Amino acid sequence: MLNVPSQSFPAAGSQQRVAPTGQSRNKVALKPGHSLLDWIRLTKSGRDLTGLRGRLIEVTEEELKKHNTRNDCWTCIRGMVYNVSAYMDFHPGGEEELMRAAGIDSTDLFDQVHRWVNYESMLKECLVGRMAVKPNPALQGSVSSLDGTVNIVIHTKRKIPSAGCAVVDLQDDILQVEMLLGKMSYLLYWRLSSEVQGRVDVQTAHSVGKVQVCLHKSVKDKWTKVGQPLEHHDTFIQCKDRELFYRECVLVSKADITHDTQVLRLQLPPGSHMQVPVGRHVYLKTSLQGTDVVKPYTPVDQKLIPPSQCSAEMGSDLHLMIKIYPDGLLTSHLANLPIGSSLLVGGPEGSFTMRILRDVTHLYMLAAGTGFTPMARLIRLALQDLTSIRKTKLMFFNRQERDILWCAQLDELCSKEERFEVEYVLSEPTDSWKGRRGRIDACMLQNFLERPEDSKCLVCVCGPTGFTELAVQ
Numbered sequence: 001m002l003n004v005p006s007q008s009f010p011a012a013g014s015q016q017r018v019a020p021t022g023q024s025r026n027k028v029a030l031k032p033g034h035s036l037l038d039w040i041r042l043t044k045s046g047r048d049l050t051g052l053r054g055r056l057i058e059v060t061e062e063e064l065k066k067h068n069t070r071n072d073c074w075t076c077i078r079g080m081v082y083n084v085s086a087y088m089d090f091h092p093g094g095e096e097e098l099m100r101a102a103g104i105d106s107t108d109l110f111d112q113v114h115r116w117v118n119y120e121s122m123l124k125e126c127l128v129g130r131m132a133v134k135p136n137p138a139l140q141g142s143v144s145s146l147d148g149t150v151n152i153v154i155h156t157k158r159k160i161p162s163a164g165c166a167v168v169d170l171q172d173d174i175l176q177v178e179m180l181l182g183k184m185s186y187l188l189y190w191r192l193s194s195e196v197q198g199r200v201d202v203q204t205a206h207s208v209g210k211v212q213v214c215l216h217k218s219v220k221d222k223w224t225k226v227g228q229p230l231e232h233h234d235t236f237i238q239c240k241d242r243e244l245f246y247r248e249c250v251l252v253s254k255a256d257i258t259h260d261t262q263v264l265r266l267q268l269p270p271g272s273h274m275q276v277p278v279g280r281h282v283y284l285k286t287s288l289q290g291t292d293v294v295k296p297y298t299p300v301d302q303k304l305i306p307p308s309q310c311s312a313e314m315g316s317d318l319h320l321m322i323k324i325y326p327d328g329l330l331t332s333h334l335a336n337l338p339i340g341s342s343l344l345v346g347g348p349e350g351s352f353t354m355r356i357l358r359d360v361t362h363l364y365m366l367a368a369g370t371g372f373t374p375m376a377r378l379i380r381l382a383l384q385d386l387t388s389i390r391k392t393k394l395m396f397f398n399r400q401e402r403d404i405l406w407c408a409q410l411d412e413l414c415s416k417e418e419r420f421e422v423e424y425v426l427s428e429p430t431d432s433w434k435g436r437r438g439r440i441d442a443c444m445l446q447n448f449l450e451r452p453e454d455s456k457c458l459v460c461v462c463g464p465t466g467f468t469e470l471a472v473q
Helices: 036-043 061-066 085-090 095-099 107-114 329-335 369-384 407-416 442-448 465-472
Strands: 057-059 072-077 080-083 127-131 140-145 149-155 166-171 174-181 184-192 196-205 210-217 227-229 235-238 246-256 261-267 272-274 281-288 291-297 317-323 342-349 362-368 391-398 420-426 457-462
Touching: 036 085, 061 072, 072 085, 072 107, 085 095, 149 174, 149 184, 166 196, 166 210, 174 210, 196 272, 261 329, 281 317, 281 329, 291 317, 291 329, 291 342, 317 329, 317 369, 362 369, 369 391, 369 457, 391 442, 407 420, 457 465
Parallel strands: 057 127, 362 391, 362 457, 391 420
Antiparallel strands: 072 080, 080 127, 140 149, 149 210, 166 174, 166 272, 174 184, 184 227, 184 235, 196 210, 246 261, 246 342, 261 317, 281 291, 281 342
């Protein structure tokens, strides 16, 4: 996943900061009677922790901002608002860290430290209600019903990137159309008026920002409306607040890329169409040994620079580049999965947006191993769509030469495209290796990261956590 650094959280001096390697992370010493078990007992005691006597309300942004003190502290996580005043003395990170979330949408802050925590269960008795959804003046829609089809047209009022932004799912009589517009998500959600065939067609006019979804009627009757709007229909909210939706995909092929990495091609159901924006990832979900296992993967195109109308761009297929770990629970399962098997795919999700690329003239990418996967589509975007970018450079870190993903394609692109450069770095090379050796350090990056006059530079980093943290430092 491509991570865009946000504000520093926890605070630099916080005891909740990750400690240096080899040291354990410190936590704030809680007062006696304030353990997790004590908190659970308090939530079950019947005490009113919200101050609303059991009522759930819709909270506006203005209202949320008012509740920003120690004894009156509300915060929003994924569109739901909680009164965390009573939790102050129970928070392992201390009052100071919790107060950073006071009166604001703290989803990003929460995800940086606690994404795995089941906050919904811990804070369910603190639930105040749902954030109010603002009307969206930047989108317009129209519906037309012809003899054999129903056409839904969305005007985004902005140029749509070549990768697209539409995610459509038709299951029985339920239709979801989601538009991924930067950090925002616009959703249309109906129970359809009449029966339709199980496939959808999606056409995108990128330059004018128009998306058309075509449904095929089972019976050629006249529709007076698309259907019954369902919960969250016609909402425009941040992507991170939208619940994940999973659809069942079929494994149609596997291709070996290196000795331990494959590209899996997954075919979406006929009623689904998924355009994954650059830098976003999807989730694979399957049940293993009675437990749901979920892992994120960033889709790639069929090739580094594919034909303009490849199936991945059309939205019917997903290509996932996956490294197989012998002791990996999910990847070893995927390696042995027969063609024709089903996998659940959720998303897309992610925080990377096109806005960060605005006016960039020099794009630098530091990738280690399969951290290359989000870079692959970013390279294509930079070379084909972003004319402001004068130079795109990739520094690609691997253990051995045989580990380099799409090495021949990268070399070919480098020879054909003067705006692109690639440099390989190996930590365990053979004696015959003539390229760079070692691991990432400041000296290595000094020459690679040029900053010409009148330039705007962007550096994207992806790889294992240790690599990413060192690169950012």
